[in-house]
Amino acid sequence: xxxxxxxxxxxxMQGFYLAIHMAFLAWWFGMKPRPxxxxxxxxxxLLSGLLVLxxxxxxxxxxxxxxxxxxxxxxxxxxAWYVSGFCIAxxxxxxxxxxxxxxxxxxxxxxxxxxFSANMAGFFLIWxxxxxxxxxxxxxxxxAFMVFVIPLVEYIIVLCLKKPGIIRMIGDWLKQKEFSFxxxxxxxxxxxxxxGVMKFINAKKMLKSEQDNLSILLVLFxxxxxxxxxxxxxxxxxxxxxRIMLQQQNAYIDSLEELQxxxxxxxxxxxxxxxxxxxxxxxxxxxxxxxFIEDMTDDFDSQVGGRIREMTQLGNVHxxxxxxxxxxxxxxxxxxxxxxELEVFRPFLKTGMRGTDLCRCLGILxxxxxxxxxxxxxxxxxxxxxxQEGCTTFRVKNLLYSDxxxxxxxxxxxxxxxxxxxxxxxxYKKILERYDNAFSLAxxxxxxxxxxxxxxx
Amino acid sequence: xxxxxxxxxxxxxxxxxxxxxxxxxxxEEYDMEIALCSGHPEEIIRAVKKRPVRxxxxxxxxxxxxxxxxFALGQQIRKLDARGFLVYVTAFRNLAFETFxxxxxxLDYIVKDEGLLREDALPMYEGIRRSLGVITERxxxxxxxxxxxxxxxVMDVVxxxxxxxxxxxxxxGRTHRIELHGRQDRIxxxxxxxxxxxxxxxxxxxxxxxxxxxMEQILELDLKHRExxxxxxxxxxxxxxxxxxxxERV
Numbered sequence: 001x002x003x004x005x006x007x008x009x010x011x012x013m014q015g016f017y018l019a020i021h022m023a024f025l026a027w028w029f030g031m032k033p034r035p036x037x038x039x040x041x042x043x044x045x046l047l048s049g050l051l052v053l054x055x056x057x058x059x060x061x062x063x064x065x066x067x068x069x070x071x072x073x074x075x076x077x078x079x080a081w082y083v084s085g086f087c088i089a090x091x092x093x094x095x096x097x098x099x100x101x102x103x104x105x106x107x108x109x110x111x112x113x114x115x116f117s118a119n120m121a122g123f124f125l126i127w128x129x130x131x132x133x134x135x136x137x138x139x140x141x142x143x144a145f146m147v148f149v150i151p152l153v154e155y156i157i158v159l160c161l162k163k164p165g166i167i168r169m170i171g172d173w174l175k176q177k178e179f180s181f182x183x184x185x186x187x188x189x190x191x192x193x194x195x196g197v198m199k200f201i202n203a204k205k206m207l208k209s210e211q212d213n214l215s216i217l218l219v220l221f222x223x224x225x226x227x228x229x230x231x232x233x234x235x236x237x238x239x240x241x242x243r244i245m246l247q248q249q250n251a252y253i254d255s256l257e258e259l260q261x262x263x264x265x266x267x268x269x270x271x272x273x274x275x276x277x278x279x280x281x282x283x284x285x286x287x288x289x290x291x292f293i294e295d296m297t298d299d300f301d302s303q304v305g306g307r308i309r310e311m312t313q314l315g316n317v318h319x320x321x322x323x324x325x326x327x328x329x330x331x332x333x334x335x336x337x338x339x340x341e342l343e344v345f346r347p348f349l350k351t352g353m354r355g356t357d358l359c360r361c362l363g364i365l366x367x368x369x370x371x372x373x374x375x376x377x378x379x380x381x382x383x384x385x386x387x388q389e390g391c392t393t394f395r396v397k398n399l400l401y402s403d404x405x406x407x408x409x410x411x412x413x414x415x416x417x418x419x420x421x422x423x424x425x426x427x428y429k430k431i432l433e434r435y436d437n438a439f440s441l442a443x444x445x446x447x448x449x450x451x452x453x454x455x456x457x
Numbered sequence: 458x459x460x461x462x463x464x465x466x467x468x469x470x471x472x473x474x475x476x477x478x479x480x481x482x483x484x485e486e487y488d489m490e491i492a493l494c495s496g497h498p499e500e501i502i503r504a505v506k507k508r509p510v511r512x513x514x515x516x517x518x519x520x521x522x523x524x525x526x527x528f529a530l531g532q533q534i535r536k537l538d539a540r541g542f543l544v545y546v547t548a549f550r551n552l553a554f555e556t557f558x559x560x561x562x563x564l565d566y567i568v569k570d571e572g573l574l575r576e577d578a579l580p581m582y583e584g585i586r587r588s589l590g591v592i593t594e595r596x597x598x599x600x601x602x603x604x605x606x607x608x609x610x611v612m613d614v615v616x617x618x619x620x621x622x623x624x625x626x627x628x629x630g631r632t633h634r635i636e637l638h639g640r641q642d643r644i645x646x647x648x649x650x651x652x653x654x655x656x657x658x659x660x661x662x663x664x665x666x667x668x669x670x671x672m673e674q675i676l677e678l679d680l681k682h683r684e685x686x687x688x689x690x691x692x693x694x695x696x697x698x699x700x701x702x703x704x705e706r707v
Contacts, residue, residue, distance in 0.1 A: 097632075345528075345553035384555040391612045395559060432645075433630050439611050444641040454612050 006059035007052070013146055014051050018088065020151055021110045022095075024158065029171045034097040047091050054084035074195045081191045085111060101184060102174055108187045109170065115194075116220065117153040121145060169227050172234070183226065190223075241356065248324020252314075255327060259307050266304055270296070316344035317385065321355040322362065326383070329366050338373055339380035348385050351392045351455040352437045358455075361431055362394060364424035365451045369398040372449065376401055394453040400444065459592075460492035460508065464501045464530060465517040465546060470569055471496065474515060474546070477582055487589060489513065498523055498530040505537045512538055513592060515567075515585070518547040531561040542595075544588045546581075559614070564588060607657070609637065611646050618642055620660070624687045626653055626669040640689050664695035664703060675707055 025031040037043060058080045061067065066076025085107050092103035161167050273296060280288045310330065317323045326342060333340045351358060366381065373379035376399075384395040432438050437456040444450070461478060465471040475494045482489050492512065493504045498520060505512065514534055518527035525533070531543050545557060545566040557563040567584030606617040622640040628650060629636050635653065637644040654663055664670050664685065670693060676686045680700070684692050695703060 341555075343553045343555045345556040382555060384553075384559060386556045386559060388560060388613050393559065393613075395555070397555070436631055436634075439645045440643070441611065441616075441645060442643040443639075454614075456612060 003056075003059050003063045006062050007055050010055035010058045011051055014055055014084065014088075016147070017114065017151075018051070018091070020154070021114075024110070024154075025106065028158075028162070028167050029174070031096055031098075033095045037095050037097075043094065046094060050087040050091055054087035057083040074199075078191055078195065081111070105174060105184065105187060108190060112190060112220070112223070113154055113157060114150070116217075117150050117157060120157070121149045121153045166224065166227070169231055173227055173230050183230075186226070187223070245320055245324065248327065249320065251327050251331075252323060256311065259304070259311060262304050262307065266300065269299075310340075310342060313342045313344045316347045318347055318349045319351070319355060319358070321359050322348075325359045325362060329363070329370075333370060333381065336370070336374055337379065338370060339378070341380060341382035343382065343384045344386075345384075346387055348387045348392060350457065352457045353435055353455050357431050357435075361428055361453055364428045365394070365396045365453065367424055368451065369396050369449070372400065373398050390457045392455050392457070394455075396451045397448050400447055400449045459487075459489040460510065460512040461489055461515070462492055462501050462504065462512055463494040463515045464496070464498055464520070464527070465494075465515070466496045466520045466523065467517075468496065470517075470546075474585070477585060478515075481586065481589065485589070487593060489589075496520075496523075498525050498533075501530065502533050502537070505534060509537060511540050511542075513542045513544070513589075515544050515546055518545055518549070528557065528561070531557070531563065535561055542588075542592050544585075564591060607637075609644060609646050609648075611644060616642075616644060618644070620657075620671070621673065623671050624674050624689055624691055625671060625693050626650065626661075627693065628667040638687075638691055662699065662702070662706070664699050665693065666696065668693045668695070670695075672706055678703060678707060 022033075061076045061080050064076075066072045066079070085104075089100065089103040089107040092098065092106060093100050096103065098106075158167070273292065277289055277292045280292070314323060314326060317326065330340045330342070353361075362383075366383065369381040373381060380398070382397045384393070384397075386393045386395075428440070432440055435455070439452075439454040441452040441454070442450065443452075463471060463474050463478075465474060471494055475491060478491055481487070482491075492508070493501060495501055495504075501514075514531075516527045516530055520526055520530070527545060527547075531545075534541060534543065543557075543561055543563045545554075545563055546569050547566060548569055554563070554566050557566065565584065565588045567581055567588070569581050604619045604621065607620050607623060609616050609618070618637065618639050622642070624638045624640065627636045627638060628634070629645070633647050633649060635646055635648045635650065637646065650663065650669055653669055654661065657669070660672055661669050662672055668685075670685060670687075674688050676688045678685055678695075683695055683697070683700075685695055685703075686692055
């Protein structure tokens with residue numbers, strides 16, 4: 001076949017498989033092209049350009065004879081694989097708007113599926129040599145293979161993988177969005193592994209398709225093991241998170257019990273005081289009684305009132321993790337003699353941010369405020385949580401004591417209170433980058449430093 | 458003349474408030490009048506709808522037996538009168554005032570003490586006196602300065618930033634997200650550089666793919682590193698092809 005013929009042929013096949021694989025992605029992970037992806041100017045041009053590039057590379061390698069010479073086969077294979085892989089990964093990147101790493105991993109997995117299916121399909125062949133495309137009959141058969149048999153085998157394999165939940169597992173793994181460098185490299189190099197294994201077992205003079213399948217099975221096995229390992233780690237993390245939550249709940253119960261004890265104490269005092277005032281009342285000493293009532297309300301306010309207020313506000317926080325965090329911070333501030341004013345006017349049920357991420361963000365904002373007011377006289381930090389019409393606002397407010405350079409607060413490692421504080425804001429920004437529905441605001445107004453985080457459900 | 462509305466479900470408090478306000482307006486010669494005193498939030502809303510001008514509202518937070526509480530009433534009023542003055546009257550000392558101030562831009566809150574209504578120099582009356590003082594002061598200040606503001610909506614709140622306090626806009630890693638760098642603000646919002654350029658006109662220059670800069674806030678240019686230093690000490694980059702334009706205008 002000429003270069004142009006091969007290019008056109010490749011182009012048809014790549015377009016065909018791209019369509020099938022995108023259907024698979026929609027089926028497995030519910031991945032849909034981002035809205036308006038097809039309507040964007042230049043999108044069609046870019047996609048077809050990428051496909052033509054990858055097809056032409058394959059065709060060039062073919063016409064240069066890389067696929068005929070067994071000694072050069074591995075080189076041609078790898079080159080064609082990576083060029084087309086990158087092109088398709090870039091297509092995915094533009095169409096799905098996922099990160100490049102995820103797109104690349106998807107391409108690797110899909111190619112693995114495709115290679116494996118092609119080899120499985122190869123078992124049904126009666127002869128053991130590559131298709132001789134020059135022979136009309138074999139060419140027709142090849143076409144049938146490419147268009148019907150391989151997609152069918154792919155479909156069957158996917159069905160087999162979907163039943164025991166392997167697809168879901170892979171999906172979970174992709175969703176976590178944080179990949180270790182080693183795992184990405186391992187998967188990216190899988191064609192290299194295959195060629196390595198093939199070289200290794202070549203001596204045994206096995207059938208070509210058997211060699212392929214053996215090595216691919218090996219890689220598949222490694223992959224599944226790897227995903228399993230990942231799953232286990234995830235479970236471990238989940239258990240750890242649950243343990244923390246349990247601790248936080250215990251802390252909550254403890255503080256409720258303490259409140260109850262204080263109430264009991266107050267009740268006891270109050271009985272004693274009442275008997276005293278009763279005697280005064282009999283003597284009609286109005287002034288003493290008035291003073292008594294004033295004292296008692298003040299006492300109540302200082303002893304139990306503040307705690308009750310705090311607990312009522314905290315009771316409106318229905319996200320257990322956040323409640324735990326706030327309790328912990330309240331305790332910390334109590335130790336440092338910082339007043340913590342918490343205000344949750346309406347019940348706060350949920351947000352569009354993962355609990356752990358939200359806790360990290362809130363922790364950072366509160367720490368910034370605490371750092372600023374620590375050691376000051378009548379120091380106080382206030383936090384408002386307000387859920388309105390599907391949007392939750394977290395607003396941390398504290399007095400600024402020093403004439404802080406507002407812009408410097410944002411620089412990594414800067415804080416008004418010395419070195420190594422304020423590193424939090426950098427990681428805060430990093431967390432927020434992962435959420436399209438979270439907005440951060442900061443302002444200095446009337447001598448207060450105000451940090452806001454707004455999250456849509 | 459600023460109309461004053463009072464919504465309070467306790468008739469005695471309502472009467473006392475009205476009487477005190479009437480006297481205060483007379484004595485201080487405020488340009489205000491009492492438009493309506495009612496125990497029903499719907500009546501207040503109807504009256505405000507009929508006369509859509511800037512007003513002053515004294516609202517009880519707890520409205521027993523009514524269809525909405527003071528917060529919801531405040532939200533309704535804000536929709537009709539964005540610049541009005543809301544003052545809350547409550548029996549609770551620990552009102553969630555931060556929330557009221559944040560969402561309704563409430564001016565103040567006053568704790569009512571029903572047992573002490575008869576006397577004259579009481580905390581509640583003091584609170585009202587203070588509020589009206591703040592309102593007149595604020596009105597006077599507003600007349601003095603007519604600064605142009607940039608208005609941006611971040612989900613459920615609207616922020617107004619004086620244009621001369623904006624240093625630059627920067628695109629962030631997330632799509633369609635812009636960060637406003639102000640003298641004392643950082644605001645993250647949804648928008649596009651192109652529409653900002655159109656909205657703000659020639660005072661702002663697109664010096665880089667990611668930066669739209671307020672020309673009046675530039676302190677100096679670092680030609681070697683292609684950086685702009687702003688008056689607040691922040692830095693941003695500029696691209697080669699705007700260098701000539703920048704030099705000409707700075």
